Amino acid sequence: MNPLVALLDAKLQIAGSEILWREIIGNLFGLASAVGGMRRRVWAWPVGVAGNVLLFTVFLGGVFHTPQALDLAGQAGRQILFILVSGYGWWQWRATRDGSPSANAVRPHWASARDRWFLIGAMLVGTVVFAQIFGMIGSYGKWSEAWIFTGSVLATYGMARGWTEFWLIWIGVDAVGVPLLLKAGYYPSATLYLVYAGFVVWGFVVWLKATGSEPPLQRQSVPLR
Template sequence: MNWLDSEAFVLFGQHIIWSDMVGNILGLTALALGFRRSLWTWPVQFLSGLVLFGAFYGHLTGSAGKQVVVMAVALYGWWQWQRGTARAADGKVAVRFATWTERAAMAAAAAAGTVAVALLFKAYPSLSWDAWPDAYIFVGTVVAMYAQARGMVEFWFAWLLVDLVGVPLNFANGYAFSGFVYVIYGALVLWGMRDWWLRSRRDSRPVLEGAPA
């Protein structure tokens, strides 16, 4: 066991693990940077995913898999915000509401993906102790981070839906710091949602030549 797997302290009777604490502090930092529409949200998110993967691996397969997705989408988001996403008047990433077609596509992908991943977990029980919540978290994270990478306000709504399952799951499995931090996440998500919502009304959305669809 390395120090990241060891106990940091006890809070309200809950044992706080170093990796759980460090990974979630990095995650909060990444969320705050995302709220600010800073490009640095993505490398910090990648590092958070790496640390939390180490925390969850072998215990919560769906949550560990979620961190692999976080790292992969963080790389995509870094590229998308750096090269493929339009800029607002202040030079930062412009934000917008998704079209109804995009919303329908994301909702359909989330539903189909959750069913597919849950069936995979059920077929291989060693991958997950509770197939449906793990699948929901795994797929919901993909959808949320994709929406963030594309500058969609719906990113915040998707994170709220993921957190509704993620918070009790973390507490139930001994990752108390994750549970406590997700309360703060909830406040930041609501704040960020309001900010992006208002900005979506002001930001222009110029079409970038060669930008990916």
């Protein structure tokens, strides 16, 4: 067997259930990215992308023959959008960092009233629209998937912009994501969502303390390579 295929298909047994190592590793990358986001480090973005790639193959269980054999189209699709939005966030944070690898890459601040209305409107419209799309393609739990999908993209975008509110969006995502993933049998992901729930509260407090207490960062020119 090809070593790469063997690595991707590696499993372990937990309480009588088969769990893919790549689901665990992908989620650990996601947790590491969240830690980097809380600390406002640029490396949070590429680390998160690595986790997104692994989890994309996990949530298309019917395509990649995972133990669950379920296609969570919203979960898989959001990994793609995560990668796209993370590219923007990576560029945005590099542009505002002062050049030191250990420097904060963004100044936490509240979104404007206009931006908040944008977030609320996009959350409602996105949930309705994507629920219909996920329903048509036969995704598991279309409304939950649509809520998680839309919220995840908006939270990632808010993180890229330095909006403190993005942590609150993640709390809403986790509140729906844990029951969905438990029901679908994605136990490592559900467990990590529970970890995230506590972590995002911590992250929100950290960013809240920094909001408005730091001078604006100066935007730097970013080389293309």
